[in-house]
Amino acid sequence: MGPQTADVLIVGAGVIGASIAFHLTRLGIKPLLVEKSDPAAGSSGACDGLVFLQSKKPGLHLKLALESRKRFDSLVDQLGSRIEFKNPGGLCLIESESELAAMQLFVAEQRTSGLDVELIDGDEARRREPCLSRKVIAATFSALDSQVNPYALTFAFLRAAESAGARILTGVEVKGIEVASSKATGIFTENRRIGASVVVNAAGALAAEVGRLAGLEIPVTPRRGQILVTAAVPPLLRHCLISAQYVAAKFKPELAAAGGMGFSLEQADSGNILIGSTREFVGFDRRTTFDGIRTIASRIAPVIPALKNVPVIRTFGGLRPYTPDGLPILGKVAGLEGFIMAAGHEGDGIALSAITGELIADLIATGRTQFPLDAFRLERFLEGAA
Amino acid sequence: MDDRKVDVAIVGGGLAGAAAADVLDRHGASVLVLDDNLHPGGQYLRGGRRSGGSLSDRVRRRGLSLIERLPSSSVAIASRAEVLGIEAGFALLVADGNGDLSTVKCERILLATGARERFIPFKGWTLPGVMATGAVQILVKQSGILPERETLVAGAGLFLPTVARDIQKSGGRVPAVLNETSFFQQVPPPGLLVRQFAKFAQGGAMLARLRLAGTAVYSSTRVLEARGDEGLREVVAARVDPKGNVITGTETVYRTGSLAAGFGFTANVELAQLAGCGLAFNSRLGGWVVKVNEELETSVDGVHAAGEITAIGGAAKSLTEGRLAGYGILRRMGLMKPHERREEISALKKLRQRQMAFARYFNSQYTFPQEYLAGWIRGLPGGVPVCRCEEVNLGDIRRAVAEGFDTPAAVKKATRCGMGICQGSTCKTILLDALAAITGKTPAQIPMPSARVPVKPVYLGTLAGGGPWNR
Amino acid sequence: MTELRIKTHRRGKQVALSVNGIPVKAYSGETVFAVLLAEGIRALRRPVKNHSETARGGFCGMGVCQECRVTIDGMPDRRACMTEVREGMEVVTDGR
Numbered sequence: 001m002g003p004q005t006a007d008v009l010i011v012g013a014g015v016i017g018a019s020i021a022f023h024l025t026r027l028g029i030k031p032l033l034v035e036k037s038d039p040a041a042g043s044s045g046a047c048d049g050l051v052f053l054q055s056k057k058p059g060l061h062l063k064l065a066l067e068s069r070k071r072f073d074s075l076v077d078q079l080g081s082r083i084e085f086k087n088p089g090g091l092c093l094i095e096s097e098s099e100l101a102a103m104q105l106f107v108a109e110q111r112t113s114g115l116d117v118e119l120i121d122g123d124e125a126r127r128r129e130p131c132l133s134r135k136v137i138a139a140t141f142s143a144l145d146s147q148v149n150p151y152a153l154t155f156a157f158l159r160a161a162e163s164a165g166a167r168i169l170t171g172v173e174v175k176g177i178e179v180a181s182s183k184a185t186g187i188f189t190e191n192r193r194i195g196a197s198v199v200v201n202a203a204g205a206l207a208a209e210v211g212r213l214a215g216l217e218i219p220v221t222p223r224r225g226q227i228l229v230t231a232a233v234p235p236l237l238r239h240c241l242i243s244a245q246y247v248a249a250k251f252k253p254e255l256a257a258a259g260g261m262g263f264s265l266e267q268a269d270s271g272n273i274l275i276g277s278t279r280e281f282v283g284f285d286r287r288t289t290f291d292g293i294r295t296i297a298s299r300i301a302p303v304i305p306a307l308k309n310v311p312v313i314r315t316f317g318g319l320r321p322y323t324p325d326g327l328p329i330l331g332k333v334a335g336l337e338g339f340i341m342a343a344g345h346e347g348d349g350i351a352l353s354a355i356t357g358e359l360i361a362d363l364i365a366t367g368r369t370q371f372p373l374d375a376f377r378l379e380r381f382l383e384g385a386a
Numbered sequence: 387m388d389d390r391k392v393d394v395a396i397v398g399g400g401l402a403g404a405a406a407a408d409v410l411d412r413h414g415a416s417v418l419v420l421d422d423n424l425h426p427g428g429q430y431l432r433g434g435r436r437s438g439g440s441l442s443d444r445v446r447r448r449g450l451s452l453i454e455r456l457p458s459s460s461v462a463i464a465s466r467a468e469v470l471g472i473e474a475g476f477a478l479l480v481a482d483g484n485g486d487l488s489t490v491k492c493e494r495i496l497l498a499t500g501a502r503e504r505f506i507p508f509k510g511w512t513l514p515g516v517m518a519t520g521a522v523q524i525l526v527k528q529s530g531i532l533p534e535r536e537t538l539v540a541g542a543g544l545f546l547p548t549v550a551r552d553i554q555k556s557g558g559r560v561p562a563v564l565n566e567t568s569f570f571q572q573v574p575p576p577g578l579l580v581r582q583f584a585k586f587a588q589g590g591a592m593l594a595r596l597r598l599a600g601t602a603v604y605s606s607t608r609v610l611e612a613r614g615d616e617g618l619r620e621v622v623a624a625r626v627d628p629k630g631n632v633i634t635g636t637e638t639v640y641r642t643g644s645l646a647a648g649f650g651f652t653a654n655v656e657l658a659q660l661a662g663c664g665l666a667f668n669s670r671l672g673g674w675v676v677k678v679n680e681e682l683e684t685s686v687d688g689v690h691a692a693g694e695i696t697a698i699g700g701a702a703k704s705l706t707e708g709r710l711a712g713y714g715i716l717r718r719m720g721l722m723k724p725h726e727r728r729e730e731i732s733a734l735k736k737l738r739q740r741q742m743a744f745a746r747y748f749n750s751q752y753t754f755p756q757e758y759l760a761g762w763i764r765g766l767p768g769g770v771p772v773c774r775c776e777e778v779n780l781g782d783i784r785r786a787v788a789e790g791f792d793t794p795a796a797v798k799k800a801t802r803c804g805m806g807i808c809q810g811s812t813c814k815t816i817l818l819d820a821l822a823a824i825t826g827k828t829p830a831q832i833p834m835p836s837a838r839v840p841v842k843p844v845y846l847g848t849l850a851g852g853g854p855w856n857r
Numbered sequence: 858m859t860e861l862r863i864k865t866h867r868r869g870k871q872v873a874l875s876v877n878g879i880p881v882k883a884y885s886g887e888t889v890f891a892v893l894l895a896e897g898i899r900a901l902r903r904p905v906k907n908h909s910e911t912a913r914g915g916f917c918g919m920g921v922c923q924e925c926r927v928t929i930d931g932m933p934d935r936r937a938c939m940t941e942v943r944e945g946m947e948v949v950t951d952g953r
Contacts, residue, residue, distance in 0.1 A: 436886070616911070807934075811921045
């Protein structure tokens with residue numbers, strides 16, 4: 001027959017929903033996850049596994065990411081080695097004097113927010129990462145930057161949650177959200193109603209759709225990122241890598257127009273190298289395009305020439321849940337009791353999954369969180385418009 | 387290869403592609419044939435005239451003359467050209483043999499991508515020295531080289547005696563041909579036997595010649611294991627009963643360094659999938675095939691299909707369908723009026739129906755009842771490799787299903803089966819068969835994993851536009 | 858060395874290449890895969906994941922299975938069965 005009610009009902013079994021479920025079970029709560037397709041069928045199964053601190057905006061975003069990164073160390077113990085968590089450190093690659101100037105400012109801000117970052121010259125970068133070409137004139141290094149297997153992480157969260165009593169319905173779509181007297185009291189599927197005291201919107205790129213079912217306007221828009229996957233090759237990359245280009249562009253907007261696209265790379269445990277990525281608003285189209293994959297390839301080939309001889313065997317597109325200010329939407333929703341937001345992580349979902357799970361679980365179980373969630377509330381988008 | 391614009395892009399330069407190109411060219415369409423092989427002609431015409439094959443084979447003669455006519459026609463042929471993907475409009479992304487990338491724009495597409503071999507795995511099948519039956523045929527016909535002086539031939543289907551005969555005619559020895567199918571399964575339906583008697587007589591004659599040349603031919607016999615250290619040294623086979631159970635005590639050991647193993651064919655439908663064409667599963671047509679109407683149009687406007695991808699059915703059918711598809715395309719493009727060539731087209735359609743009847747028999751020779759195949763796979767040890775590239779074995783698949791991953795996409799993500807450099811081309815059908823055996827679902831109920839660009843591996847340098855070995 | 862070349866097959870002209878540094882004579886029109894077999898070489902590479910023990914060699918012969926990958930003229934992951942031999946070609950097995 002299936003469950004009729006749940007204390008906590010989580011919409012979406014991607015990495016965010018799975019992490020919340022895991023953390024809830026550790027507080028003695030047994031949630032029900034309702035997943036439209038399969039676990040990690042959305043963005044959590046179509047992304048790279050970078051847990052990158054250097055790409056986060058200094059201030060609240062970076063602080064949140066640092067907290068999350070800290071928790072990964074104990075997560076490895078709790079969830080096991082199959083999440084393939086690795087900490088090789090990360091390099092942010094600088095390719096022009098303009099970028100370098102911007103990055104020097106950026107580094108100062110990162111340090112203020114508590115991230116230890118080292119600025120090194122091109123030769124030192126090549127000494128540490130021999131596959132880099134002379135196009136790299138400098139780089140910044142953070143020892144904390146890491147990578148994980150996002151699909152395995154999602155499943156590990158779910159496995160652990162299920163063995164502690166959480167339940168998951170897959171292939172079940174939420175078609176409606178029951179609201180009575182400004183309180184969310186359950187959801188409707190194709191066939192029935194499931195009552196709940198708390199409903200969590202962890203639907204990632206589909207968070208807006210779920211929000212509409214509850215009468216809410218949630219500004220989460222899918223932003224496609226295309227990724228190339230190479231054949232498995234012997235170890236080539238010693239670090240996780242990103243380009244300074246789009247980070248630097250925040251400080252010098254002219255770089256956004258002038259530069260090419262930003263890139264990110266990791267070599268997975270399996271030996272495959274993942275290379276991203278485009279940033280496109282194309283609705284929910286997850287296909288890769290000739291244009292996109294050619295652009296990624298031609299962007300990275302001059303920087304890591306050894307990649308030219310490596311076969312690309314697969315490409316895929318993932319939809320980042322984008323929000324207008326780049327911060328996720330977390331916490332209670334004013335005017336709708338019992339409805340909790342946990343979506344809008346825009347490309348940082350994997351990295352922020354650990355802290356998000358903990359914060360939301362704490363909020364639900366105790367009403368309190370380790371630090372305030374005000375900056376992440378849904379209402380901030382309405383206030384700005386006033 | 388430079389970027390190009392043509393009326394019709396034909397993917398595949400085998401018999402179907404060549405037949406269509408001929409028709410299209412004679413009616414004034416501009417055609418580009420993109421063939422991934424070293425030379426056009428597909429599998430049937432490997433080696434062209436060099437391999438000294440029989441010219442009494444009418445299909446072979448016709449095929450050769452089509453291919454040989456092409457250079458003096460207006461048809462452009464790109465060899466060693468791999469189509470990586472198709473975008474609406476249409477645009478094809480092509481990687482050529484020099485590592486260069488180009489785009490082909492066209493009004494209509496004919497997919498004639500042929501078939502590849504399909505396998506049921508056995509212990510030790512990844513040893514050097516174990517090859518697909520097609521591999522041995524290609525070695526012999528294209529390069530004129532035998533893999534070893536002696537090759538054992540095993541598996542299922544009508545291709546086995548053909549390859550054995552090719553080896554013998556080339557001066558090699560075939561100690562035995564071991565066929566899983568029972569004698570009864572091999573007997574054709576009486577109606578078909580009568581209507582296509584010449585074909586079956588030819589087949590019978592071939593078996594007789596095989597035996598005369600010293601090859602033992604066995605039915606109801608299964609390869610259990612290929613053994614060796616750095617390479618194949620011996621093969622263990624045994625008889626199976628009508629239910630497919632191995633009959634203990636019938637194990638025979640063949641000392642050999644070369645095994646040609648084949649279990650039929652599967653259509654190369656990946657590009658069609660990528661283009662959005664509807665597929666259908668039909669074991670009498672060879673498994674997953676592209677759905678086409680009588681004019682050989684797919685479900686996508688502008689995309690046509692011909693040859694093995696509409697149904698595994700052999701060379702003659704490919705020639706027929708190539709012509710039909712060519713006429714269908716001309717009609718759609720307005721280069722031929724609706725009433726033109728009506729009789730020829732009608733005759734071709736009738737011929738196609740007859741060829742489809744033989745195709746259904748052909749495919750029945752390597753298709754087994756669900757329970758038979760399930761029992762066969764259940765009897766395989768867990769250590770038998772399923773995905774050669776990622777080294778995923780049958781035990782890994784069984785464990786994944788037990789944990790709740792029961793679709794190809796889910797098993798793929800959980801085990802990495804199909805995520806290797808061959809992009810699932812070898813293991814896809816094995817995974818489908820294994821899932822059917824383990825879950826009890828019919829193959830038609832198991833969704834084909836989707837296809838993505840690139841449908842063939844491509845060097846990153848090629849994608850980047852430089853060509854990795856540009857001089 | 859047993860001669861595996863079929864006498865009735867019409868061959869192109871002779872070419873000289875090297876396999877793992879050793880000079881080899883072959884004929885134009887033959888594939889690298891075929892020539893390696895003619896030289897008695899059927900183990901072409903180690904499995905990528907390393908937890909299987911046996912070496913791998915060519916399997917499908919038609920460019921699909923990717924098992925026959927060798928390094929040709931410095932370029933890794935070239936399919937031996939899809940490449941015809943050329944004068945001066947350098948083939949290295951077990952290259953990547």
